[in-house]
Amino acid sequence: MARPGCPDKCGNVSIPYPFGTGKGCFQEPFNVTCHESRAYLASTGVRVLDINLTFGEVRVQNPNIASQCNYTNGTNSTSMVGLSLDPFHKVSNTKNKLISIGCSMLGMIVGLTKGKNQLELPIVNSCFSFCTDASSVDDTTECAGMGCCQSPFPGNISSFNTTSTPIPPIYNATIQSFSPCSYSFIAEVDSFKFDRSYVSSTNFRSKYTEGFPLVLDWVVGNASCSEATKMGSQYACQAMNSQCINVSNGPGYRCNCSQGYVGNPYLQGGCRG
Numbered sequence: 001m002a003r004p005g006c007p008d009k010c011g012n013v014s015i016p017y018p019f020g021t022g023k024g025c026f027q028e029p030f031n032v033t034c035h036e037s038r039a040y041l042a043s044t045g046v047r048v049l050d051i052n053l054t055f056g057e058v059r060v061q062n063p064n065i066a067s068q069c070n071y072t073n074g075t076n077s078t079s080m081v082g083l084s085l086d087p088f089h090k091v092s093n094t095k096n097k098l099i100s101i102g103c104s105m106l107g108m109i110v111g112l113t114k115g116k117n118q119l120e121l122p123i124v125n126s127c128f129s130f131c132t133d134a135s136s137v138d139d140t141t142e143c144a145g146m147g148c149c150q151s152p153f154p155g156n157i158s159s160f161n162t163t164s165t166p167i168p169p170i171y172n173a174t175i176q177s178f179s180p181c182s183y184s185f186i187a188e189v190d191s192f193k194f195d196r197s198y199v200s201s202t203n204f205r206s207k208y209t210e211g212f213p214l215v216l217d218w219v220v221g222n223a224s225c226s227e228a229t230k231m232g233s234q235y236a237c238q239a240m241n242s243q244c245i246n247v248s249n250g251p252g253y254r255c256n257c258s259q260g261y262v263g264n265p266y267l268q269g270g271c272r273g
Contacts, residue, residue, distance in 0.1 A: 001264035011037030016053050018220055018236065018266050027220070027236070027266070029086045043086040049213060053264060056218055056247065056254040057092065062186060063211035066162040068105070069181040069202065072173070079205075082110075082161035083186075088219055090250045093155035095215040097189055098162065101148050101198050102182025103131040104170040109153065109186065111160035114250075127151040128167070131199065134178050141193040148194040153186060156250035162186060187212035219252025220266065228253050239263065239270040 002008035003017045006025035010032065020026030021034045031042035039048040041060065049059040064081035085091070091111075100107020108126040127149035131137050137147035164182040179199045191213045198204055220236040221228055225244035228235050237244050237255035242265035245254050257263055257271035264270035 001267060001270060003267065007034070010034035010039035010048075013039040013048055014051065015039065016051060016264055016266075019051055019058075029088055030218075041089075043089075044083065046083070046214075047210075053266075054256060056245070057095075058089070058216045058218055059188070060214050060216060061210055061212070062214035063209070064162065065183055065185040065205045065208065065211060066164055067181055067183050067205055068102075068164045068166065070166065070176055071180050072177055080161050080163045082159065083214075084159040085216065087158060087222060088252070089158065090155075090217045090219075091153060091157045091160065091186065092215040092217050093153050093157070093249055095189055096153045096186050098125060098127060098151040098153060098184065099143055099148065099187055099192055099212075100127055100129050100150070100164055100182065100184040101143075101194070101204065102129050102164060102166070103137075103147060103175045103179040103199060104172075105129055105164050105166050105182040107149060107151070107162070107164045107182070107184035109151070109157075109160050109162055111154060111157040113154070113156045123154050123157065125151045125154050129182075130170070131175070131179070133174060134200065137196045137199050138194070139196055141195070143192075143194050147196060147199045155248075158250070160186070185212060186214055188215050217247065217249045218254070219247055219250070220254050222252045224251070225253045237265050238268045239265045241271040241273070 018027035019030040021032045029043045033040045047061040051058045067079045070076045129149040143150040162184040164184040241258045241261045255265035261271040
C-alpha cells in the first residue's frame, strides 16, 4: 500500500509507505529511486530486492566484497570495503553473517555502534579460515572453517567495513601458490554456497559483481514507543487499529496493524479487519 496517488511498484518490487518513489510519496529517509525497473535506496544507493512492513526489514543487494591478493611474482592488491547507512537503517544481526574465503586468513567486520550518551564505539567480529594445501579445503557448501569461515553479525550497526588479512607465519609460500587471494563480505544467512574452487580463485569479485543479498532492519523513528505515542502528528502509526513496536536492534520503533487487522499501519485508514 503506497501513499494514495503514488506508484506502488518499481519493476517487481512493491514500494509500501513509508517508502515511496517520487516527491510527496515517502517519509524521510525512505526515498526509493526507480531506474530501469530496478529500485534503489536513495540514502545509500544499494539495490532493493524486497520491503517487508510486518517485520520492518528491507532486503538489498550488497555489492561490497573485500579482497586481499598476494601473488607469487611480488605484486599485491588490497580492497577494504563497507557500507554506511542512514540512522533509520541497521544491518540485521539475526539474518546476516560475515563470510570469509581463503587459507590461513582472518576475516573481520569493523563496525560502529552507539553506546551511552550517543558516543560512537567501534565493534569487531572475526573468523579464521584455515587450510594448509588444496586437499585440506572443505568439500561441502558450508563455511565450516577449512577454506571458508563465518561469524554472526553484531547488533546496532549502521556502518561497517569488511577486511581479510593473511596470518603469518601460518600463511606461507605453499599456501600463497594455490590460494593467493582471500575475500570477505556480509551476506544474508543461507544466501551463499561455498565451492572449494573459490579458495584458489583470483576473480571471485568479478564472478559476483552484484554481490550478495543483505537484510536491513529499519525503524520509522528513533524514539521509544512510550515517547513516540506522545508525539501527536509526528507519531508514525497513523492507522486506527495499529500498534507501536519497540525494536531490539538499536533504538527506535516501527508499527504493525493490531491483531485481526491487516494492511499498512503508516497510512490513515490503512489497517482493515
